[in-house]
Amino acid sequence: MFLALREMRRAKARFSMLVVAIALLLFLILVQQSLRDGLIGAFTGAIDRQSAPVLVYSVDGQRTLQASVISPRLRRTIESAGGVGQAGMIGLSTFTARISGGARTSVALFGYQIASVGGPDRLVAGRMPKSPGEAVGSGGAFSLGDTVRLSATPRAPALRVVGIAPDAEIQVLPTLFVSWPDYGAWVRAANPDASAVPPSAIGVSPSPGTSAQALVARIDAAAPEAEALTRADAARRTPGVEAVSASFSVIFLLFASVVPLVAGLFFMIVTLQKARSLTLLRAIGAPGTTLVRSLLLQVVIVLCAGIALGTLIWLPVSQATIGQLSLGFDAGAVLLWGALLLSLGVASALVAARRVLAIDPVEATTGGGSL
Amino acid sequence: MPASPCSREQPGEPEPGGARGPALQMRGVRKVYGSGTNEVAALDGVDLTVGPTEILALVGPSGSGKTTLCSIAGGLLTPTSGTVVVGGSDISRYNSRQLTDFRRNAVGFVFQTVNLVSFLTARENLLVVDEIGPRTGRRARQRADQLLEELGLTGRAGNLPSALSGGERQRVAIGRALMNDPCLVLFDEPTSALDTHLGEQVVALIRQEMKARGTAAIIVTHDLRITHHADRVATIVDGRIADAGT
Numbered sequence: 001m002f003l004a005l006r007e008m009r010r011a012k013a014r015f016s017m018l019v020v021a022i023a024l025l026l027f028l029i030l031v032q033q034s035l036r037d038g039l040i041g042a043f044t045g046a047i048d049r050q051s052a053p054v055l056v057y058s059v060d061g062q063r064t065l066q067a068s069v070i071s072p073r074l075r076r077t078i079e080s081a082g083g084v085g086q087a088g089m090i091g092l093s094t095f096t097a098r099i100s101g102g103a104r105t106s107v108a109l110f111g112y113q114i115a116s117v118g119g120p121d122r123l124v125a126g127r128m129p130k131s132p133g134e135a136v137g138s139g140g141a142f143s144l145g146d147t148v149r150l151s152a153t154p155r156a157p158a159l160r161v162v163g164i165a166p167d168a169e170i171q172v173l174p175t176l177f178v179s180w181p182d183y184g185a186w187v188r189a190a191n192p193d194a195s196a197v198p199p200s201a202i203g204v205s206p207s208p209g210t211s212a213q214a215l216v217a218r219i220d221a222a223a224p225e226a227e228a229l230t231r232a233d234a235a236r237r238t239p240g241v242e243a244v245s246a247s248f249s250v251i252f253l254l255f256a257s258v259v260p261l262v263a264g265l266f267f268m269i270v271t272l273q274k275a276r277s278l279t280l281l282r283a284i285g286a287p288g289t290t291l292v293r294s295l296l297l298q299v300v301i302v303l304c305a306g307i308a309l310g311t312l313i314w315l316p317v318s319q320a321t322i323g324q325l326s327l328g329f330d331a332g333a334v335l336l337w338g339a340l341l342l343s344l345g346v347a348s349a350l351v352a353a354r355r356v357l358a359i360d361p362v363e364a365t366t367g368g369g370s371l
Numbered sequence: 372m373p374a375s376p377c378s379r380e381q382p383g384e385p386e387p388g389g390a391r392g393p394a395l396q397m398r399g400v401r402k403v404y405g406s407g408t409n410e411v412a413a414l415d416g417v418d419l420t421v422g423p424t425e426i427l428a429l430v431g432p433s434g435s436g437k438t439t440l441c442s443i444a445g446g447l448l449t450p451t452s453g454t455v456v457v458g459g460s461d462i463s464r465y466n467s468r469q470l471t472d473f474r475r476n477a478v479g480f481v482f483q484t485v486n487l488v489s490f491l492t493a494r495e496n497l498l499v500v501d502e503i504g505p506r507t508g509r510r511a512r513q514r515a516d517q518l519l520e521e522l523g524l525t526g527r528a529g530n531l532p533s534a535l536s537g538g539e540r541q542r543v544a545i546g547r548a549l550m551n552d553p554c555l556v557l558f559d560e561p562t563s564a565l566d567t568h569l570g571e572q573v574v575a576l577i578r579q580e581m582k583a584r585g586t587a588a589i590i591v592t593h594d595l596r597i598t599h600h601a602d603r604v605a606t607i608v609d610g611r612i613a614d615a616g617t
Contacts, residue, residue, distance in 0.1 A: 285475025286503035
């Protein structure tokens, strides 16, 4: 403690620079993670937010609501599969609309037949729709009381936002959850020639005693033309999402590698620079373990200070919104990355610790100590 | 400070006449580097005794084994054969951990060049001796302050080594070597980096401090102008004591 703290006090600038470097790296990691979460959430948030534990797509739909079409026959097969509790139609279409008389904008309409297997599972404001023409809007894009009209067909029924669901966008579009009749009305208004409004997917809940995973297996076995996915899998395996996750994972890996490299290199350089002092200390009877403890204490202090500073920088920035992407302060992510970087940093300093343990005290007699 | 193996009952009171045993006894000490045809004997059957309060100057040409002898006496090296007894303890077969403890508790060092921890002040360079062992806290601080005062360094206690002159640095090193109340202090070329006048002053100070504490010392030097401060001058040539002095 004595040696570690005295040295840090005498070399404030040097150690502060490492603290700042660690802080900036953690800050960048947290920004990237928030961007990734925001991006993926903007693409698939509505899937996570809808209430059905299992979503069933047509195989041809390639696990996307936009491309999946469930035929009446397939729908009957799904509904009759063993383990199905509730089943309701889910539709997704995009429209050009005006929100409260504003400029034209693209809007995604997420229609559900039964609120408990397709409606939003959580609201941050307002209430669930009770009457025709009422909708729940995605947070950040809509406010309570907004009126949304189809841009090309003003005669189509207007939708009034009565509830707000958090993180409920899909395809990075403002998203409205509406009842199946309202969904159908908008689809027909936009395409008067449509003879029917087929569902994009079927939202299903398992019957008592059946798990979501078991229900997926039973539906897949009963309906080869269908692909059932749990809610989490449906979001995670949406085309593009895995690629985005993998790309960010590579970035995280690079950042996570830089921290131990920087910390390890720094402490190795510091150890080499003070080699003569360390040799002297060994010569006058300092046990190698005492010097290693001092080194590791410095590593922990610097990393903890860097992590704390990085978190403090991130805290106000995380409240910002970039375009339609909302960042956010995720305490779990901060703790996870903090613990990971601390572990990696300490591990990287073990190389310097090995050098300390390798010091031969007799070098003090020759003026050596270059390790 | 922890009691060293050779602590005197009253450290400030020397015991002339040798009531205590010798500070150092070396018998048949050999130190060999390499093996076979590459074998080089740095020390070859050295017998040497240093009294409990004696100051011995060890002189000899470069490469004669002065520093090796000093290193073995101080537990920095182990002999290939022979026995080394310091303050009554036979350290010849000590393992690395025991030697570390021995260096911390029983001997003091003043090296030729590497003498102070660069990031510690003069006072902290003394206190570090306490910090690397079982800490005594206030006692150590009092002892450090007392040593600094005796060495005329009270006003420089808060200075880093880089802000001290060569003579001041050596004086701090002497203080550090005395912090653990050793039975033997080893000085390896303590004046090599100092001019003649300053060298004379430092060696006079060494004698004064050693005699005041009744502590034995070996001063390794090739500067014959300072050997008159020693009680005895031993000469080492080619790893053997050519003249043990009187």
